[in-house]
Amino acid sequence: MRTQRTHLATPDARLGSARIASVDALRGFSLLGILVVNIAFLASGYRMAGLPEPAFDSSLDWGVRWVVTMFLENKFYLLFSFLFGYSFTLQADSAARREQPFVPMFLRRLAGLLLLGLAHAVLLFPGDILTTYAAVGLALLIFRRITPRTAVRLAVALTLLLALGFVLLAVLATAGTDMAGTVTDGSAEAARSDAALGGGFWEIVSEHVRKLSLIIVLRVLFQGPAVLAACLIGLAVGKLGALRDPSAHTATLRGLQWTGFTAGLAGAFCYTLSAWTDAVHKFWGEAVDLVTAPLLAAAYGATFLRLLPYLPRAGRALAVPGRMALSNYLAQSLICALIFTGYGLALVDRVSPAAEVVLALGIFAAQIAYSHWWLRRHRYGPVEWLLRRLTYWRQIYPDDRNGLDRKQ
Template sequence: MRTQETHPARPDVRLATARIASVDALRGFSLLGILVVNIAYLASGYRMAGMAEPAFGSSLDWGVRWFVTLFLENKFYLLFSFLFGYSFTLQVDSAGRRGRPFVPMFLRRLAGLFLLGLAHAVLLFPGDILTTYAAVGLALLIFRRVRPRTAVLLAIALTLLLALAFVLLALLATAGLDVSGRVADGQAQAAASNSALGGVFWQIVSEHLRKLSLIIVARVFFQGPAVLAACLIGLAVGKLGALRDVSAYTGTLRALQWTGFTVGLGGAVFYTASVWNGSVHKFWGEAVDLVTAPLLAAAYAATFLRVLPHVPRLARALAAPGRMALSNYLAQSLICSLIFTGYGLALVDRVSPPLEMLIALGIFVLQAGYSRWWLGGHRYGPVEWLLRFLTYWRRPKITR
């Protein structure tokens, strides 16, 4: 995903083609949050089924589950989606500046993204989001000429409609209808999922396909609109060029922090209680979270962008994995599959939540170091190079 900055009103070509380090760093920060959330679903069939692993019930285990659900879950994929929409505007500007037809190039890019996501979902992780981005990218093509204000209003409308849909599901569930859409029906089936994930290649792939068949409706009708809403906000920000000079928007960033860390965090507490406490139905929690999670994600981004200039070493450390985020996202699933499934160590459901978090942090630290080393001699990450080849339909130069 590119972060080349362009703006027709700026005559300085060097400024127009320079990467924005803060955007790369924010993408790296988002990648870390996504890994800490995803690793639990990669490590156990129980978590994918919406249940806690019965083998781990200590206070520390539950503390980690609550922490991840409260502060990370459903926040960082929204940040990543926001950046996908923002990068879309940069690609449009870049194509226009170079006199290239944008639509056919972007359609090839989406096709490549879809194929990568499909392979990722079948072989490594049914929770893949790349296929969703490929579908949402078609919607961005339709909305690419809308004004920033219109894009924001569309995002708000999508979010509210989606929240109302979950309110309806909550009411149907209260009436006794089964609308859970879970990938496992009870602990017995979750245990069977663990057994399959710890098996041979064809058992793992079959289990992934089974889960995909159960969650595809939720992915299309629920996650897709949420991702599109975040992308539309990114589209609006990209059109405004707001990330070129963050200091000019200090007031806006401060307002996002106040709103996100009050309303957003309050909604996150309600959602977390619905997931783990059972005091409220999960669909009510989802409805509240859909409205408030974007606010908390925005508060994270605003805080990150305000703090980043004061910690340049952290910025550089996060920018490298952010520049090759697609390669690192897929590599995270591959590494976790080698740890937890029959592809490698088959430690499925044998690792506690605190250890999962430590493993996630270790993987990201290794990726940050590797990314910095790789980009020292290469223009793009390995998968980014492949996607760029598919986009422009010619072999790009990869070495510096």
């Protein structure tokens, strides 16, 4: 048991604690899933409008859409959000050990996330989640002293309320209220978006700002509470310190697998059936998915943690990009923007769903190699370093003075 714990944690003398390698690996795993989902939205105005790309209608194209929608969509951002909540507890513990005021430091960190998120949304991808984390982080500060049991109960209540909201939307749409526009309207919106994304810098930025204005209500009313619910679960797990030794919680992980894969996959199937239909069925599907996607995400996380001791090389490979996940998340959007928009090749709506998945895997493989190269020379990723400087402000440590915390 002593050896296994050493395998799961690597020392970081400057943090005054052990860095949990399983958390970094799980973060890297989540980052890969997010890229495979997001690349379709980065590559096509039709996907952003909730429609399949009309140029790709083969059986293979639909098969890939179904697989990504059922097994990946709305699952991995929840895992990432869970880890945001978990990391919140690690940062609070670190501040307490250093006898430093945590709240002002974390507020500066949230301000940095907000600025990065706004720049990301305007310049690269209006589907940015960093701004949501900045807002949700304020809620975590408010709830930071609640018990794990209360955090879980609050997360469940938020999830059920969100699902009830989509049920209400489905009822209103059934009654004849136009909640989402017609397919023709959606196609016109997608074509307009494609034309703008294939244009020059100001056309792209203007399109991103326009999309942000259209989805801001969705973010506030739906995505924000869903992210908060996942963060609260992470907060609860962090307070319990469960991820420091996953092998001590095998029974719990096994229970998450059984529940998550049964109820989660059933819900994902219902969601996928509704994803490419009318607004009424989409709203019902979203309601089901809100309840079951967290279960499937938990099953993925539990399975990953149980397999990790048997796949040490895969774990190490994923942990490295996970250590600089913020830099890699932003880099994914930049690379895709250079491929699909007028910033570069302007291949918007010219790449098939299957090719998008292959491209996503290739990008992530390159990020693994780059992250290895970078972290052999530096302690932090470039954006992590910037966020750290904003967080600690004038409190610079002796070994933080050499550029990007260059290793000696």
